[in-house]
Amino acid sequence: MTDPHSIVSQIGDLAQNGERMIERLRKRAFLPESRKGLNVRFGIAEAAQLLDCSTNRIRMAEEDGRLPPPPAGENGRRLGYTVEELLNMREVLGASPRRAENDVPAMIAVQNFKGGVGKSTVTTHLAHYFAVQGYRVLVVDCDSQATTTTLFGFNPHFNITREETLYPYLSIDPTQADLLYAVMRTPWPNVDLIPSNLELFDVEYELAAAGADGESVLAARFRKLKQGLNDLARNYDVVILDPPPALGTISLAVMQAANALLVPLAATTPDFCSTVQFLSMMDQVLQQLIEAGVQVDYSFVRLICSKFDPGDPSHDMVRAIMEQSFGPALLPVHILESAEISHAAMRMMTVYELEKPIGTARTHKRCKANLDEAMGQIEQLVRNGWGRVENVDEELVVNG
Template identity: 85%
Template sequence: MSESNAIVSQIGDLASAGEKMIERLRRKAFLPESRKGLNVRFGIAEAAQLLGCSTNRIRMAEDDGRLPPPPAGENGRRLGYSVQELLNMRDVLGASPARAPMDVPAIIAVQNFKGGVGKSTVTTHLAHYFAVQGYRVLVVDCDSQATTTTLFGFNPHFNIAREETLYPYLSIDPTQTDLLYAVKPTPWPNVDLIPSNLELFDVEYELAASGSDGQSVLAARFRKLKQGLADLARNYDVVILDPPPALGTISLAVMQAANALLVPLAATTPDFCSTVQFLSMMDQVIAQLIAAGIDVDYSFVRLICSKFDGNDPSHAMVRSIMEQTFGPALLPVPILESAEISHAALRMMTVYELEKAIGTPKTHKRCKANLDEALGQIEQLVRTGWGRIAPAREEDVLHAA
């Protein structure tokens, strides 16, 4: 073997070594059946806050048998409510935020062509935020790098076959006529996932090589993904799409299938400049799609500043530039840079899955409060699209009276 070939072969060795290490990390982070467990629980005060009612109302429902009390630990103390128990409480107490049958499900694409902006981190945290709030959520990983799939507890190399991704539906020779085949349950009872892996990228190759009728093939795939997601979305309140960070066929199909667009960007000059280029490119592409008779319609387009360090003067300066440039399209509350998010990611989790703080309790509480406020802005946009604002809390109504 020549020296150059030997060097090139190292790439495969590095990939193989990396895949084995990911599998080791997965086995440490996940349960033996290769699925993460969800052990997070909520105390009665937090449950009442999430349901928008008083703790007395929950206790009364437990006393009269409408709700089972949460399990007790060895010391006799209540362990708190699981996510599944919270969902049951919402049904019993009429506190579900689910859309009305006539409301259009929110199909949100989380997109930026610039890597490193926290796209997959925003996607997974947004999914889990909506789950905690009681919505039915579907996450669709459209990126062959499959970071979102990994964060949901699946190893894309070992656990996911090409036939379990979007590939059988979008390929030149499709073997599936709808997307139900690809939907996988996650440890969250109200969150499902369509996973991805590296082989999904084959769709890009196939469509690029589709020959003289390439444009009509692309248009057909765009319409097909939109229709497939619209059919699937009937079972959900919110669908979150994580497209590849590049202007390829799948990205374009996702942009056309979505009915809302969320653009995360970090507070650095390169990220700002890259995002401006992304928006300019999107404007041109959408114009071309519309000219080709392909509909693109968003209920909202918003930018959210991710990984924001309030103690870094350069971040404050760039955020000020963002505010001047984008105005109300930039969500007012940024996602703060936090060690708690980094620590959770190391365990292939989100902050919402942590049973207890990894760092200090103060850091964890501050991080979770910020995520709730930042991601709650997107919930408000969804509910506004349904013609509703967030329901008033029972205690707030009583105090107002």
């Protein structure tokens, strides 16, 4: 008979070995400083496109001193603009997309109970897309697996303590009265992060052990998370929430705190079936929350197909099934399966952080164009919520 202690020890060894390897990969990815940086730059044509102005307008602002010109390399060529410089250009040229003071910040939960659908990948790419477009973004990692935290360059095991997660705010015996303590700067000047690690799962244990008083404690935690996030959201345009892929206390609190829901799903039959189950469970849970007096209100609920391979007939078949089932709730532009996304993830990055293509220039350009179009659908939904519909075509795309 196998000694159970030896099995536990073996699993512990595997976990430790894996954590050490993650740290080695992180250091290799972020050499020489072993800390993630943001070195991506934008040429003047791309900057003009992002600001929706002419290149001539940017050059004129540089010539009259309103904008500093970008530095030149050793060959004398302009190196391009950093994200920080783009943000300054938006302010100087009046091209900021920020919400008005009376606009409600978008609080988007990216959720599906099925693993492997690219939930954290969608979360991070969406955050970086909004950042490039000039919005102020807060990402809240509510998942104890902490994949999103890792993609932002932090090792949850070595770099993040329990006191830096949501735990001190949501625990049975809270030590924090608001969430300001948990907000971390990221390499992106307009993206902040509330990180996570495995110890956040202790909240689930504590609330499960609350006994007869559990329901009142649970309702209090729902209200508390929503209030804490609403207080923080005053300083942001978009808050993106990455909840655990399971129907637990934290997931329910996140779903109640959000004011929009984005459901990623892959183009496979198991993913479709799992997503239908997720929607059915969400329907039942939200009905119970409403009956219990817990307010739930979403400005939009949309599904987005991720990891879509247009060359795979089975993907086309499942996509057709999705379109018949979900109608206009399924966003028309899918996130295509791309080696560029996978290669960037190996470096703990998104495609928006790459200084140059990892694969071919054509593959990178196609991937980024697809991501821009897919994420742009969500941006337009957010702007619709603020009463800003740019043109008829975009409205038709969003509303099917």
